[in-house]
Every structure is written in structure tokens, then in C-alpha cells.
Amino acid sequence: MSQKEKIYNMFSKGAAVCLLLFFSISSLSAQETHRYDLTQALKIGAEFQGPEKVDVMRGDLQTVDWVSLRNKVIVLDFFDTYCATCIQAMPHLQKLQQEYSDKLQVIHVTWQDKATLQKFFDSNKFLKENKVNLPIIYGDTVLRKLFPYQAAPHVVMLYQGKVQAITFNRLVTAANILQLHKNASISLPIKNDFGTVDLMDKNDAGQRTTGVRISGYQDGVPSKPLKFELDSASGLFKTTISNRSIFRSLLNIWGFIQKPPFLATPNRVVWNVPDSSIYDDLGHKGEAWSVKHAISYERLDVVKRPDSVQAKIVLHDIHSLLGIRSYWSTKKMKCLLLRKSAAHKIDSQHSKNEQEFEGTGVLTSYIGLSGVYLPIIDQVKSKQKMTIGTFSNLEELNQQLNFHGLELVEGIGDVGVFVIESE
Numbered sequence: 001m002s003q004k005e006k007i008y009n010m011f012s013k014g015a016a017v018c019l020l021l022f023f024s025i026s027s028l029s030a031q032e033t034h035r036y037d038l039t040q041a042l043k044i045g046a047e048f049q050g051p052e053k054v055d056v057m058r059g060d061l062q063t064v065d066w067v068s069l070r071n072k073v074i075v076l077d078f079f080d081t082y083c084a085t086c087i088q089a090m091p092h093l094q095k096l097q098q099e100y101s102d103k104l105q106v107i108h109v110t111w112q113d114k115a116t117l118q119k120f121f122d123s124n125k126f127l128k129e130n131k132v133n134l135p136i137i138y139g140d141t142v143l144r145k146l147f148p149y150q151a152a153p154h155v156v157m158l159y160q161g162k163v164q165a166i167t168f169n170r171l172v173t174a175a176n177i178l179q180l181h182k183n184a185s186i187s188l189p190i191k192n193d194f195g196t197v198d199l200m201d202k203n204d205a206g207q208r209t210t211g212v213r214i215s216g217y218q219d220g221v222p223s224k225p226l227k228f229e230l231d232s233a234s235g236l237f238k239t240t241i242s243n244r245s246i247f248r249s250l251l252n253i254w255g256f257i258q259k260p261p262f263l264a265t266p267n268r269v270v271w272n273v274p275d276s277s278i279y280d281d282l283g284h285k286g287e288a289w290s291v292k293h294a295i296s297y298e299r300l301d302v303v304k305r306p307d308s309v310q311a312k313i314v315l316h317d318i319h320s321l322l323g324i325r326s327y328w329s330t331k332k333m334k335c336l337l338l339r340k341s342a343a344h345k346i347d348s349q350h351s352k353n354e355q356e357f358e359g360t361g362v363l364t365s366y367i368g369l370s371g372v373y374l375p376i377i378d379q380v381k382s383k384q385k386m387t388i389g390t391f392s393n394l395e396e397l398n399q400q401l402n403f404h405g406l407e408l409v410e411g412i413g414d415v416g417v418f419v420i421e422s423e
Helices: 003-012 084-099 114-123 125-129 142-146 174-183 246-257 287-293 307-322 360-368 394-403
Strands: 055-057 073-078 104-109 136-138 154-159 162-167 211-215 224-231 236-244 269-272 295-301 324-340 355-358 376-378 385-388 406-422
Touching: 055 114, 073 084, 073 142, 073 174, 084 104, 084 125, 084 174, 114 136, 154 174, 211 307, 224 246, 224 307, 236 246, 236 307, 246 295, 246 307, 246 324, 246 406, 295 307, 307 324, 324 360, 355 360, 360 376, 360 385, 376 406, 385 394, 394 406
Parallel strands: 073 104, 104 136, 269 406, 324 376
Antiparallel strands: 055 136, 073 154, 154 162, 211 295, 224 236, 236 295, 324 406, 355 385
16 A cells, blocks of 8 residues: 555544644554453442452552542543553643642553563653652553453542542543542543444334434443444444544545545635534544534444445435535635746755655645645646655755755645535
8 A cells, every 4th residue: 555545544534634643642552452341340320349459559559448548539540551642641640649639549550560561661751751650550450340441541530439430531630620529429421432322213112213313422432433334233234423523524424435635634624614613623622522512423224335325325414414515625725836846956965754755645645734834736746756854844845855856835726625614
């Protein structure tokens, strides 16, 4: 698969559409596959009796005495060293622990062994600089059974011997900790990696019938893109989207219909709607935004159709039910034009982290991922391979492009855009 195909393939499967898409911090665990016994899982409100003995390293706790911690909010932060999102959140958790030590006890929990963790923390400059030193329960097998998950980070809040929340790491805030400690209860979005969308009504016989329904955020259901599957309970063909933004759902659906003509970075999206903030989490508010604005979709059909055909039907449903339209178009706007340059340099100035690009189309797609520069129109359309290294501004990039007889200049052109408009 070529570099360009890889970029388009990522896009068509509903990945993020900015620089974070290409160099994203994954929240998925890279650990070995587990078989989950959900019959042992505790639910919110359940009594919690922690394991009598756990192996602990780091932090101030030599052992974990669950009874003595009963009057503190206990945050179990399930993580592993492969989860960049988990590691990024650790300084925040450390700060909360220091500021509210009389009301809070943060404990990291992982299935990994002590030697692996010791090596990781000894070599992690980021965590050292932020003076992260919270207790870790390692080699865990018991807590993972009580609070099963598929994707880390995974957070459990305990207080007064009960499970108070099973939620997302971004919701571990000072306000939520203090509220739980004061009221002995809190209502937060539920993180359940095993939840499924179930929006359709049932008939008198208790059977689900064909039809389509769109709804808002579904608590206890993981965010998932467009999925086609056979519903074993009804024998019908099921199409679902769960807890996704309208914008990302539309891009995801379009990806099954046709190969995207370009990456829909923010500067290539046209919002012909009263309030674009309800269509995507533009402010990066996470679950707080999703609870208010995310959508879930379910359709049941008797006939199985090719994915591309079914996606067109789903797109029509979304457009009709939400009263919107989406389509690929062009718009005349300020942009960067990649063109041939007369200022061809004979000697190349080597740069750090050089990468080889299979033509100007791949190069312009790569540059556009950042969203830092104006949209780029490729006027060269060369298939020739070229090497480009690190650059921090347009001038540095042009110095390298000149070696290949190319340059980027500002201009006005017909730029490809993705349009969302309300009817």
C-alpha cells in the first residue's frame, strides 16, 4: 500500500481529520487479548470490598487498606505503559492528589509486572519532570475482573465502600472529586466498553422490527463509527453509529461511499449552519460535549446490501432526520499553490527526520494534516519521489522544496471543501 493510500485509508475509516489524526495519542490498550467474564463486573451503587492483598509500588502507600480509605474518594486509574493518553493524564492526577490529599486517594492499576513498570518510570522524562509518583497496583487480575474494560484509560471512583462512578479520565476533576466527597454521590457518564446501541422499539411479541431511529448520547455505550452486522437476536441486518459527533459520522459514512478527494481538515470545512459547535467537539471538551451533542443511530433491515450501498441509505437517513445536507465541493479562497520554481538549488541542505514522499499529492496531503497552513492546491501533480525533512514554517519548507524545483506561494484558487448545511 502506498503512502497516499495509507492516508486515505485512515481517513475513510473515520479517523480524526487534523494533525492529531496522523500522530494521534491512542487511548487503546496494546496489551494481550483478554477474555472477559462480565458476570463478575460491579455496577454503580454496588458494595465494594477490595482484594485483601495487592502488590503496590511507588507512591506513599506500602499496602492498600480499603477500609482505612473509606472516607476518601478513591480513584482507580486503570492504565498501561502503552497508553499515551494514560501517561499524559498522570501529572493532572498527581496535582489533584497533592491538593486534596485529605479527601482523595489516586491509585493507578495495571496488569503489567513490576520490572516492566520500574524500567518505564525510570526512563520516562515527562513523568520525572512532572514529579509523578502515585501508588500503583501492579500485576492486577482481581480489579480488572470487577471493572472490565477494553480500552484504557478506564476510571473507577469509590467512596464510602461503594462504586460511585465508572467513567472517563477527563472527568476526574477537582469539582467532581469535591462534589462526590460532599454529597456521597455523583452522576457522571458511564464508560462501558461492552455496551451496545439499542434504539429500536419492540413489537407485542418482544421482537425487534425493521426501521430506523436516531437519538442522542447513549449512556454506557462506547463511541463507535458506522458498523454493519447481523443481529443474532432478530436475524435482521443491523447498522449502527454510537455516541459520535454529527460531523465525524458524516465523514465516516462518506468514506464508505467514495474515496475522499482530500482530507477534511478544519480549513477545508464549510459550515452553512447556525451553530457549528453542536456538530463537532471543536472546543475539545470531551465527554461533557458528547453528552449534550453526540448522536446514535440504528437501522434494521431484512436485506443485506453492499457496504457502499448501505452507507448511501444511512447518509440519506441522517440528512433527512437531522434536516441537513453534506457534500464535497469547491470554494474560491486564499490558499497555497504548489508550483514549479525557477530557483532550483543544486545542493540539498539535509534536514532532520527526512521522509520520502511518493509524489506531490502525498506531500501536500501530509502538509495539510497540520491545519497550520492554508489549504494547498497541487499544480504540479508529479509522481516523482522526493525527500523532505523537518520544517517549522513555510520558509524552511520552501528551502527544501527548491531542491526539487518546487515552491509554495500564496494565491487564490478553487479549493476542495466539505460542506455541511442545514435545510
